[in-house]
Amino acid sequence: MQYWLLKSEPHTFSIDDLLTKPNQIDAWEGVRNYTARNFMRDKMQVKDLAFFYHSSCEIPGVVGIVEIVRAAYPDPTQFEKKSKYYDEKSTILNPRWITVDVKFKEKFKEILPLSRLKESIKLKDFVLLKKGNRLSVMPVKDMEWNAIMGLL
DNA sequence: GCCAACGTTGGC
DNA sequence: GCCAACGTTGGC
Numbered sequence: 001m002q003y004w005l006l007k008s009e010p011h012t013f014s015i016d017d018l019l020t021k022p023n024q025i026d027a028w029e030g031v032r033n034y035t036a037r038n039f040m041r042d043k044m045q046v047k048d049l050a051f052f053y054h055s056s057c058e059i060p061g062v063v064g065i066v067e068i069v070r071a072a073y074p075d076p077t078q079f080e081k082k083s084k085y086y087d088e089k090s091t092i093l094n095p096r097w098i099t100v101d102v103k104f105k106e107k108f109k110e111i112l113p114l115s116r117l118k119e120s121i122k123l124k125d126f127v128l129l130k131k132g133n134r135l136s137v138m139p140v141k142d143m144e145w146n147a148i149m150g151l152l
Numbered sequence: 153g154c155c156a157a158c159g160t161t162g163g164c
Numbered sequence: 165g166c167c168a169a170c171g172t173t174g175g176c
Contacts, residue, residue, distance in 0.1 A: 007173095007174090033173095055174060055175085056173075056174050057174095060174075114175080132173095133174095134172080136173090
């Protein structure tokens with residue numbers, strides 16, 4: 001069992017958007033970075049838990065928790081010509097990008113802002129806080145997960 | 153909107 | 165396989 005952090009821009013897909021989906025489940029589509037993809041493809045498993053993180057917005061931070069309910073499968077948006085995630089080099093037989101299904105678990109009463117994570121000494125080595133980090137899917141150590149939960 | 157940091161592309 | 169140019173991310 002592995003913990004994760006998943007970034008999303010709330011104006012594209014927010015935790016409230018997830019709440020509107022059937023069974024509160026949706027595909028985590030549009031990951032187009034190889035490192036992030038490899039984490040999802042090779043390490044992410046059903047029952048893993050992930051923080052839902054809002055980025056590129058007024059107050060970036062952790063807003064809740066989701067559970068992985070379906071492991072890696074080809075991301076359908078790579079085949080959709082009209083999608084901004086379309087990839088002409090992907091084929092059905094040889095898809096380049098994958099997605100997983102996530103299910104809503106919990107929304108925090110208030111956002112846990114990035115600024116508060118930065119204040120935690122326990123999180124000084126957390127990948128999210130590393131200078132220049134741009135990964136949209138990253139593993140979270142047990143200790144880091146617990147430290148973040150402890151800030152709520 | 154700025155810009156630092158990083159990833160990707162493509163010419164050689 | 166190198167690396168310059170370009171594109172993207174994401175906090176501020």
